[in-house]
Amino acid sequence: MSTQLKRKEELEGEVMAGSVAERVITVAVAGNPNSGKSTLINAIAGTRLHVGNWAGVTVEKKEALFDFGGRKIRLVDLPGTYSLSPYSQEEIVARDYLVHQRPDLIVNVVDATNLERNLYLTVQIMELGIPVVMALNIYDEAQAKGYRIDDKGIEQMLGIAVVPTSATKRSGLDELLETVLRVADAPNQRVPKKLNYGEDIEVAAEYLAKSFRTSHPALLERYPQRWLLLKLMEQDSRVMDELNLQNLDFLDPALHHLRRAHGEDIESIMADARYSLASGLTREVLHKPELRQTELTEKIDKIVLNRFLGIPIFMAAMWLLFKFTFDLSAPFGAWLGAMTEGPFKRWASALLTPLGAPDWTVSLVNDGVIAGVGSVIVFVPVIFAMMFFITFLEGSGYMARAAFVMDRTMHAIGLHGKSFIPMLLGFGCNVPGIYATRTLENPKDKVLTALLVPLMSCGARLPVYVVFVSAFFPNNSSTVIWSLYVMGILLAVLMGLIFKKTLFRGEAPMFIMELPPYRMPSMHSLCVHTWEKGKHFLYKAGTYIFAVSVLVWFLLNLPWGVEHKRDSYLGQAGAVVAPVFQPIGFGTWEAASSLISGVIAKEIVVGTMGEIYAPKKDEKKEVPTLQEDLKEIGVSFGAACSKAVKTLLYLPVPEEKEEDRSSLKLALQGVFTPLSSYAFMVFVLLYMPCVVAIAAMRQEFGTWKWAVVGLGYQTALAWCAALIVYQGGRLLGLGG
Secondary structure, eight states: HHHHHHHHHHHHHHHHHHHHSSEEEEEEEEEEESSSSHHHHHHHHHHGGGEEEOSOOOEEEEEEEEEETTEEEEEEOOOOOOOOSSSSSSHHHHIIIIIIOSSEEEEEEEGGGGGHHHHHHHHHHTTTTOOOOOOOESSSHHHHHHHHEHHHHHHHHOOSEEEBTTTTTSSSHHHHHHHHHHHHHHHHOOOOOOOOOOOHHHHHHHHHHHHHHOOOOOHHHHHHHHHHHHHHHTTHHHHHHHHHHHHOOOOHHHHHHHHHHHOOOHHHHHHHHHHHHHHHHHHHHHESSSOOOOOOOHHHHHHOTTTTTTHHHHHHHHHHHHHHHHHHHHHHHHHHHIIIHHHHHHHHHHHHHHGOOOOOHIIIIIIIIIIIHHHHHHHHHHHHHHHHHHHHHHHHTHHHHHHHHTTTHHHHOOOOHHHHHHHHHHOOOOOHHHGGGGOSSSSSHHHHHHHHHGGGGOTTHHHHHHHHHHHTTTSSHHHHHHHHHHHHHHHHHHHHHHHHHHHHOOOOOOOOOOOOOOOOOOOOOOOOHHHHHHHHHHHHHHHHHHHHHHHHHHHHHTTTTTTSSSGHHHHHHHHHHHHHHGGOOOOOOOHHHHHHHTTTTHHHHHHHHHHTTTOOOOOOOOOOOHHHHHHHHHHHHHHHHHHHHHHTTOOOOOOOOGSSSSSHHHHHHHTHHHHHHHHHHHHHHHHHHHHHHHHHHHHSSSSSSOHHHHHHHHHHHHHHHHHHHHHHHHTTTTTO
């Protein structure tokens, strides 16, 4: 009998062990902005991160599912927030997830160099009663400053596990995940302590709890009890509305003593209690050196944030960004262009012809898909290089300074530096820049900023600039493109002044922003963030740019059998619109047709030109063998690498031979002049937003009104600016 019982216990243990191993542990990662939370998650999850939006909102959602120690862990990256009060979209999203989804545990990422400020959020997280593991991040910097932090003391005082980490150096990560597994398997042993907020608050909370157990016992089971009671005491409007508890007869007696002793603002009393706990805990566990030296961040900021030097330094930083981008990427872009026009088309023909594919199918693949998508793909190195350097500036802490530096300029148009952050995001893509306006409190500021964001030159316009500067300004490419970005900023200031004097009258709010210390981003973090930003370009190239390239090919070949592309449906549409562009230097059906297709996405302007100017197949030219093609690919790629390295090291680079230049560049040189090409780039910079940006404005503001306003004013501004550039250039004798 005893043997049977023993075997039964063994079987039950095996079943329980199996269920534990199969269970997915959901871990919410919460922390302040600039606490290194994103770097920590990327160091742990890397490319396994999946990016989307939280249900019903456009705040970015990141999740990763991976195995560690034979267990499955799902990381959920909550938006960075300073508190769990429902004032911003990020705070609402973070709080709603923790309250309603109830993850298995929370990893609270705390900046060890700013302990007191970060602990305010920790105190609020502990109110939820969910097991917490504190990642005491940036620990290496704290040690370098001479800080001594008693992590064991934090564990004893708060009743949570604490693991020192350094995400940039990837130290402490395994210990953190091991602690997560240990806490997840024994959650009752790691429930955070109930912190004492003072006698007055605790007496009121106890009185309220007794009354609530009698009148609403079900709610205490659905929500974290202590958190719910504290929110009711604060009279949190979002909680009161959600639970339909606007009229609580027993709430006034519970708060009567608090109001009589401390005044009417109960929320401030609660905040003071939390800050006092965070401050007291910091004094107990943090020991700083008595002699404090001026830190490197302060020394740099004296120069970077100088009222006279700040903006020139920002402009110089942008110029250097473009210079490094094009010096590094240009050889690889040229290599991809040569592959697109040579081996790729030859291989497609070699595969399709033996299969009996008709001539129109071969033309569709070569002149439609490869010429169209290929004309965009060649700019992948440029896009990724730019995203890499922008990510470097963000990770180093400089981009926050850029917003601070621009605060004075933004005040001139009735906005503040915080509005410049969505505009900075617009340099990558206008769509997230428009969505980022929801972090602004004033509705007028949101709309005005969203109308200005599309004037920031996004990455989608970059392919257009690159193909034109390489054809007309090869020796000054970075300077020319830098001038376009600066023009976008200056025109945004001008239009902001006009809008603020007309549609959006009002005073500019004050701007308060935390400036993170300067840090050297890790290469792993840079690569992950660069991939996250750049992969959207690849996704567009493989989806709707591919679809539009096919559509453009049909529009250039219909009516079926048309001999000249000018007589096709797209050519006819371009010819109708072309006279509008005559005064601004490019009144041809080819340019007009490209701009029409560019309404969908600005990259497609280049793709359409690639199809329009696709060279006819030269039957007399000798076709290389597959072996010769592969050899050419290897040799030319090696040459591209060598050229990039020599350019960055300022070593002599052989001049480009005429036969090495792409057919599209040669075709453009026969149609445009340097002046008209610059006017064309100005028009592409400014004319109507792409359809995705228009849809984002509709979604964000719930009406087509502002999307239509943006479409109209930008197109008019584009035409006027291009007219001034072209006609002004002619008057100055710069060519026709």
